[in-house]
Amino acid sequence: MRYSSQFKPISYLKASTADVLADLTERREPLVITLNGEAKAVLQGVATFEQTQETLALLKILALGNQDVAAGKTKPATDIVARLRAKRAST
Template sequence: MKLAANVKPVGYLKENADEIVRTLSERGGPLIITRDGEAKAVVQDIEEFERTQETLALLKILSLGRKQIEEGRVRPAAEVVSELRVNLKDHR
């Protein structure tokens, strides 16, 4: 993704908000907003934002899992399944 094509000054955002929202919904990707020549904000379609948040959540889960493995805080799957079956029987 080439971000350079999606860089606009804050004034453009103020003057073209409807067009920006429509364009982001149609083609996706972020829009970088600058002030005084520096990138200051990112505007993106809500669906793209939600996908990004879901991806970050999955990455956090993977990171936590990796950390637990490194710390030795794991058990064999068969042991866990067996324990779950026993607990399920006890609650019936």
């Protein structure tokens, strides 16, 4: 995704808000808003935002898992499966 073509001045946003929102929904790409030629904000559609948040959550889970592995906080899968089978058998 090329962000260089997705820069618009704040005046464009003010004048074309409905078009900008429709474009964000359709294209699913973020839009960088500039003020005095400097990037100040990023707009994105709700679906894109939600997808980004889900991706970040999964990456956080992976990072926490890697930390547990590095700290030796793991157990063999065979031990876990045996424990689960024993629980199921006792109920």
